[in-house]
Amino acid sequence: MADHLLDHVRPYLDRDTEERVAFIRAPRWIGHHTALEAHERLADLLSRPATLRTNGLMLVGPYANGKTMIAERFAVEHLKTSPEQRVFIVQTREGAGLAHFYASVLQALKAPTGNVRDVGRKAAQLDHLLASLAPRILIFDEFHNALRGRTRDIEAIFAFLRRLGRVHDISPVLIGEVAVYDFVNATDEMASRFELCAVPRWQYGEEYLALLDSLEAALPLAKGSDLSEEKIARKIFSLSEGLIGEVVAILTKAASVAVRSGAELITMAMIDRLGHIPLSARRQAPVREALL
CATH class of the missing domain: 1.10.8 (Helicase, Ruva Protein; domain 3)
Structure with a gap:
């Protein structure tokens, strides 16, 4: 029956x-094929050896196609098997500029954000938190939200992503629509740091x-x-x-x-x-x- x-x-x-x-x-x-493949790629980032130039991953595809659920499922599975949290999901805020971006990361790390315009203080606070918490992966959901500002702000955000690897040995994972792919591949420097995991229709x-x-x-x-x-x-x-x-x-x-x-x-x-x-x-x- x-x-x-x-x-x-x-x-x-x-x-x-x-x-x-x-x-x-x-x-x-x-657990469809693309979701399982994405989990394998994320697991590879989590288990990689320490390095001075970390590689990241892009999960790119249209809206309403399961990208966020893939990331959240991976983070939950990690918490079930690990004694310490090494994977954090950042809900990238609406609003242009480095200050809003920093505030998104601070919120994900459960830290007070303070004055949203004090970029220097936020940068110092983040450096301290990242050194203390030692995440392995930072997942930036809806990363396309960070790409709607001035060119210099976007350049500063990408500089921060490079710094994550160089200073803190963190692999960034960018989740979003096709704009994420376009911006990352606009320069050879950034394109060499991020592999694509496509989540197509x-x-x-x-x-x-x-x-x-x-x-x-x-x-x-x-x-x-x-x-x-x-x-x-x-x-x-x-x-x-x-x-x-x-x-x-x-x-x-x-x-x-x-x-x-x-x-x-x-x-x-x-x-x-x-x-x-x-x-x-x-x-x-x-x-x-x-x-x-």
Whole structure:
């Protein structure tokens, strides 16, 4: 019975509706090929020998494609196995300039930021903290936020990234959209310091169909939905535009409806009723026009 479900998911069929919906809506790790490769690359940075010129990594791809979850999962796994924290995730702040960038790092290290304009004091504070905490990897999520300022500010941020390796033996990891790749590869000096780990949009094919099968097995519905069947798989692919975050969002909403309605499976009609608008079409959506 319910052979399409993973063993740890099957018991949820006996839970009440709200418990099942809460389980469906909970964040879940999807160990697809690109995610596993990224974890291997991050593990290599963590285990490398000490050096005076560290290499870094870029995780680059479109929005809503799982880059942040890859980084967060790696950091959590590291904390479970290491007695001390050697991997920190910096949520790069909106706002141009070195001061905002330093404030992002200080926040990640759980340090007070003080006067946002006092760049010199922040630099000294960071040097002290980095020497004390001795991180191995600093992951800068949404690094493209730091690339919207004046040229001299961006140059100063890249100088800081070089200093991380030269002075503190830290490998920087930059997560963001294609602008990150463009800025890093604008000079040979920076290009030589960062390897690319691409997180591209999914293509319609066997790997994508396997993704649908794995998601179906993780959603506690009593009946099989056959999500990898051509017609419904194409529909989900079209609406998601090949973005894993959008695939998960569509199936999460549809599975919640399936539980609450008693249907116990996801159908084409159910997905149609969601009224999901692809990301690229949201600026021109009829609902937006109604707001004017």
